[in-house]
Amino acid sequence: MTKAFADGTGMDSPARARELRRWLALYAKLQVGDASWAYRSFAQLVSDHGFYQQPSPWVHDGLQRPGQCFSTASQWAERAGWTYVEGYVLVPSAAPFSCFEHAWCLTDQGVADPCLPDGTAVGYVGIPLTDSFRRQQQALRATHAVFVADPVNPLAGINEDVLRAGLPSQAVAGHGPGPRSAASL
Template identity: 40%
Template sequence: MSRAAEQRLLQQAGMIVGLWRSAHAGQRGTWSCASLAELLLAYGRLFTPAARPARFTVGPPGTCFATASRLADEHADLLYVEGMVVADGVPFAFDHAWCVSAASDRVIESTLPDGAGLVYLGIALTDGYRREQQALRGVDAVITGGGINLADNVDALRVGLPGHAWRPIGRPLPSTTETPARS
């Protein structure tokens, strides 16, 4: 894991938070989180890139949400994670989904080639919450991109994720990570 990539990811997430807080100061001033990036900084953890074990089948590019969901369904020891990744050769962090072992912060990559993901920031979702939200929305993504719109996450943004929705797996964010002050 690259410390520079980690700092870049956290800085970019913080910038997104600041933009959303500024743009929606009057409308979302009392919300727990004004954006999905802020939800990631509030609940997210850092995950360590790792070589994908041969027993897991990678999906084609652009199918990370569906592929990670399928992997979590097929392997009881895996949890589905959504968040952002910084990938080698890409100047910005982007929405992504992957899996982790329920006992580790090691990434089981769903679509990126081994070694492409440099640092991951995400929320490990419980199977029950993931399936419930996917059924409600009709898409594989739960908290980030992948065809959902912000209205799908209004409750989570207003009051935060319910306790049954996520697991505190992964490395906590550095104590120096700050969410921009609310207006």
């Protein structure tokens, strides 16, 4: 596994990107549907449309709420006008599965993760969503998670419609300076 670096984060930035890419490749093997589907997994969707972001400190009012990422990120997107992002987060302390599905927000200052305490996450890769697409999918699925199964409503399952048909062009929000496509990680 990854050796620890002196800064205590577990890895430097290029190593974080490589580790996220490695996890996406592993998760992409967990496929649904058949060859006619646009994306056979959420990981494949994120690999094709996601952007890499480094963590930023949480400097906003309100406590971070671990375990409630989809609802909390949605609430902050609505309340503060931030961009909701769904994808994967890299948390070395969560080994052996140190990369998992997650939701957070983007602001003008970078990542705003209303769930994971500062210093927990070392990298993010995800798809920034427009408010209209996020709201539409959340209403259709009766859950806060747009693409994946939400622990609050596991019956909603994964978003097979998007995996089958593909991501509509109006779904992806502008992501500002800094992030890179997951494919270029």
